Amino acid sequence: MDLMDRTVVRCAEGHVFSTASFPMQHLDAGRLGPGRLIRCPRCARLRHAVPVVLQKG
Incomplete structure (x- = not known):
């Protein structure tokens, strides 16, 4: 994973x-x-946030 990759999160x-x-x-x-x-x-x-698992297809 590149350090500049973006992460999709949900607050x-x-x-x-x-x-x-x-x-x-x-x-x-x-x-x-x-x-x-x-x-x-x-x-x-400021909110607690978790990564979103993206579904393919």
Whole structure:
């Protein structure tokens, strides 16, 4: 994964957006959990966000 790849995330309010920085993305999700605090561009607040699994097809 390139460091400049964008990650699609969903905030606790249900807003879906992409971000160029998803803090601590490279660490083991099993140890820290998949969620991070990130500022949502829709509600403009720090929200818990998790990566969205995109389905192909």
